[in-house]
Amino acid sequence: MDWAQLASKLALWIREQVATAGCKGVVFGMSGGLDSSVAAVLCQRAFPKDCVGVLMPCCSSPEDGEHAQLVASKFSLPTKVVVLDSVLDALLGVLPSVGEPRLSQRVKANLKVRLRMLTLYYFANQLEYIVVGSSNRSELATGYFTKYGDGGADILPLGNLVKGQVKELAQFLGIPQPIINKPPSAGLWPGQTDEGELGFSYEDLDRYLVTGQASSELRAKIEARIAAGAHKRRLPPVASL
Numbered sequence: 001m002d003w004a005q006l007a008s009k010l011a012l013w014i015r016e017q018v019a020t021a022g023c024k025g026v027v028f029g030m031s032g033g034l035d036s037s038v039a040a041v042l043c044q045r046a047f048p049k050d051c052v053g054v055l056m057p058c059c060s061s062p063e064d065g066e067h068a069q070l071v072a073s074k075f076s077l078p079t080k081v082v083v084l085d086s087v088l089d090a091l092l093g094v095l096p097s098v099g100e101p102r103l104s105q106r107v108k109a110n111l112k113v114r115l116r117m118l119t120l121y122y123f124a125n126q127l128e129y130i131v132v133g134s135s136n137r138s139e140l141a142t143g144y145f146t147k148y149g150d151g152g153a154d155i156l157p158l159g160n161l162v163k164g165q166v167k168e169l170a171q172f173l174g175i176p177q178p179i180i181n182k183p184p185s186a187g188l189w190p191g192q193t194d195e196g197e198l199g200f201s202y203e204d205l206d207r208y209l210v211t212g213q214a215s216s217e218l219r220a221k222i223e224a225r226i227a228a229g230a231h232k233r234r235l236p237p238v239a240s241l
Contacts, residue, residue, distance in 0.1 A: 001165070003172035007042065010157045014046035014132065017155045021130050025050025027123045028132040029116055029150075030079065031187060032067030034179055035158060038166055039134040041173045042157055044075050052127065053077045056119055058084035058112040064187050067179050074176065080123065084115050091115075109188035113149030121152075130154040138163040138205050142222065143229015144198060150186075151232055162206040198225065 018026060026043045030036055030053040043051045055068050072079045088111060097104075120131045133153025135145050137160055145151040158166055163184070170180050184194040184202065195201050199221055208214040208222050 001168070003169055006169065007045065007173060010042050011045040014043060014155065014157055018047070018130055021154065023128050023130050025052075025127065025129045026132045027052045027054060027120055027127065027129045028134070029053075029120055030055050030068040030072065030077075032064035032071075032179065033134075033187070034170055034175070034184060035134040035136055035139075035166055037067075037071045037175045037179055038170050038173060039132055039158060040071060040077060041075055041175065043132055044077055050129070051078065052123060052129070053079045054120060054123060055079055055081045056084055056116045057081075058088050058115060060187055061190070067176070067182075070176050071179070074174070082119050084112070084119070087115060088112060105189055109186075109192075110146050110149060112188065113146040113186075114152075117149050117152040124154075132157065134158060136161050136163055136166050137209060138202055140233065141209055141229075142198065142205065142225040143232045144194065144225075145232065147232045162209055163202040164206045 014026060018024070025047045028036065028040055028043055028051070030040055040053050043053075053068075053072055055065060055072075057065050069079075071077065088108075091111060092108065117131075123129065124131045131152070131154045133150060133156045135150060135153075135156050136158045139145050140156070140159055161169065167180060185192055186194065198205070200218060204214065204218055205222060208219065214222060
């Protein structure tokens with residue numbers, strides 16, 4: 001694939017989407033991860049002056065913030081930092097405990113992601129920008145994103161690229177190597193990794209999505225994930241009358 005041509009095409013597509021929406025620029029979250037870093041650099045190429053990257057630590061690993069700042073510094077990205085720790089604590093303090101205690105870690109993680117979505121739309125509304133999400137094809141296919149969280153965005157420039165392709169695009173764009181090399185993680189809790197939660201590697205998932213090739217056991221796992229996440233990829237059903 002011609003990565004230079006692709007990068008230019010995606011930057012142009014972002015500009016077109018903003019123009020169609022009648023807006024002025026783009027806002028995006030910067031988590032210090034691979035996908036958000038690639039999306040951020042594409043946004044900077046599309047709107048060198050009218051873009052804002054928002055760092056939203058929420059009981060997060062210090063390394064994530066360091067990596068996000070590394071990208072912001074290297075590519076001269078304007079940023080805002082909104083620390084959400086106390087907001088999460090306050091929300092958890094007023095919400096009643098319901099359901100199974102064993103689910104509390106995942107429930108808390110989803111709240112973190114949704115607080116970040118609220119924050120991005122605050123900036124978007126203030127600035128008349130649109131929100132750029134960083135979900136890739138591999139995540140979208142398996143539903144590996146939080147509904148109305150990181151799935152809440154106006155456009156997804158990486159949505160047709162599997163994880164391996166995003167990694168190759170990151171290499172072309174010059175994303176810092178520590179970000180490219182670290183295990184993919186949403187940083188939802190200490191030690192959490194994407195592949196650990198999915199139950200298979202991105203390499204195997206990408207191969208299946210691109211070629212259809214997988215063992216019968218792996219195919220069953222992936223297709224179960226795809227089916228379970230179907231509701232995340234469509235608008236809420238509307239009852240017929």
